[in-house]
Amino acid sequence: MIIRFPAFALLAISALTVSAAAQTSANKLNLEDRTALRCAAAFAIVADGQAQGDKEALAYPATGKRGREFFVRTSARVMDNTGMDRAAVAAVLQKEALALRSNGETSQIMPACLLLLGASGI
Numbered sequence: 001m002i003i004r005f006p007a008f009a010l011l012a013i014s015a016l017t018v019s020a021a022a023q024t025s026a027n028k029l030n031l032e033d034r035t036a037l038r039c040a041a042a043f044a045i046v047a048d049g050q051a052q053g054d055k056e057a058l059a060y061p062a063t064g065k066r067g068r069e070f071f072v073r074t075s076a077r078v079m080d081n082t083g084m085d086r087a088a089v090a091a092v093l094q095k096e097a098l099a100l101r102s103n104g105e106t107s108q109i110m111p112a113c114l115l116l117l118g119a120s121g122i
Helices: 007-026 031-051 064-082 086-103 106-120
Strands: none
Touching: 031 064, 031 086, 031 106, 064 086, 064 106, 086 106
């Protein structure tokens, strides 16, 4: 007998798994790494919005290329600093992106993140 789960149930289970992995991994992060990952997630959200022509996202400087480089360098630095693997860093990034979108906080943190991007030299 084949048991079929509704798609939303499978997504919920997946989200719980990612959330648990992200929480465990997030405990290894210092404030600098946590902030950089949050900004990397914000840059990804804004870049996606800019690519789709979202007016709010287009109000920021283009974040596609520089934001992507910041995302990559931050992910690599966090892996080096913490020993986390790529999947663990991705889980934290996904959790941050989901939180930013669901709480509507992207526009609140973007000014600070743009300063961080500028200070990074990217």
